[in-house]
Amino acid sequence: xxxxxxxxxxxxxxxxxxxxxxxxxxxxxxxxxxxxxxxxxxxxxxxxxxxxxxxxxxxxxxxxxxxxxxxxxxxxxxxxxxxxxxxxxxxxxxxxxxxxxxxxxxxxxxxxxxxxxxxxxxxxxxxxxxxxxxxxxxxxxxxxxxxxxxxxxxxxxxxxxxxxxxx
Numbered sequence: 076x077x078x079x080x081x082x083x084x085x086x087x088x089x090x091x092x093x094x095x096x097x098x099x100x101x102x103x104x105x106x107x108x109x110x111x112x113x114x115x116x117x118x119x120x121x122x123x124x125x126x127x128x129x130x131x132x133x134x135x136x137x138x139x140x141x142x143x144x145x146x147x148x149x150x151x152x153x154x155x156x157x158x159x160x161x162x163x164x165x166x167x168x169x170x171x172x173x174x175x176x177x178x179x180x181x182x183x184x185x186x187x188x189x190x191x192x193x194x195x196x197x198x199x200x201x202x203x204x205x206x207x208x209x210x211x212x213x214x215x216x217x218x219x220x221x222x223x224x225x226x227x228x229x230x231x232x233x234x235x236x237x238x239x240x241x242x
Contacts, residue, residue, distance in 0.1 A: 105137045105239040112233040116214065116225040118161055124171075124213035127163075127225055130235050131211035136202045140242035145210055147235040148193040153227035154183035160217040165196050167210050172196060189227070210237060 086092050099105060112129035119125055130147065145165060152161070160182040162175040173196070181190060202208065212235065216223055226233055 099241040101241055103241040105141060105241055106134070107236065107238050108132055108134050109234065109236045112226065112235075113229050113231065115227060115229045118214045118216045118221075118223045118225065120216055120219055120221070122215075124164060124174075124215040127212040127214055127233075130233060131209060132235050132237055133207045133209045134237050134239060135207045136205050136239060138239070138241060139202050139205065141202065142240045142242055143208075143210075144195065144238045144240060145235070146193075146195040146238075147212055147233070148191070149225050149233050150191055150231035151225070151227050152181060152190045152192050153224045154181075154188040154190070155186060155222035155224065156220060157184060157186050158218055159183050159186075159188075159221040159223050161214055161221070161223045162217065163192070163194065163212060163214050165194075165210060166213055168208055171213075210235075 084092060110129065110132045112127070114128040116125070116128045127149075134143070147165075149163075162180040164174045165172045181192060183190070214223075214225060
């Protein structure tokens with residue numbers, strides 16, 4: 076076997092450097108996709124989960140045995156009424172990955188309470204194809220008279236990041 080030592084590899088004449096047979100070690104970040112949102116979502120009193128505006132993101136896996144780390148942050152969740160409770164969940168291709176089994180994961184007994192909410196989720200499923208996968212965030216009220224907004228007044232920046240991790 077021959078060993079080649081180099082200090083720099085650079086593309087020639089607008090070409091790209093590629094390594095199609097390169098295998099990254101387990102745990103390496105393969106790719107990162109991100110979306111941001113500055114639009115208010117009013118959680119409704121339907122008793123069902125509703126999509127959080129602009130917090131849906133698709134990623135096309137580069138490897139079939141990869142995993143995903145999904146991180147999201149709402150800079151502002153505004154509890155407008157007393158005894159306001161809400162929960163959030165992550166949905167992958169139309170299927171909830173986890174739904175809280177309690178009435179609320181966020182709660183305020185005082186009207187006018189603002190929270191910054193950050194979550195992360197590690198999806199350990201294996202993907203058999205390299206087709207796009209869509210993750211989205213949903214929220215739900217747990218009291219009929221509760222009033223809760225995500226990104227109240229569209230004045231904040233919400234973020235969702237997906238990292239594909241080599242399996």
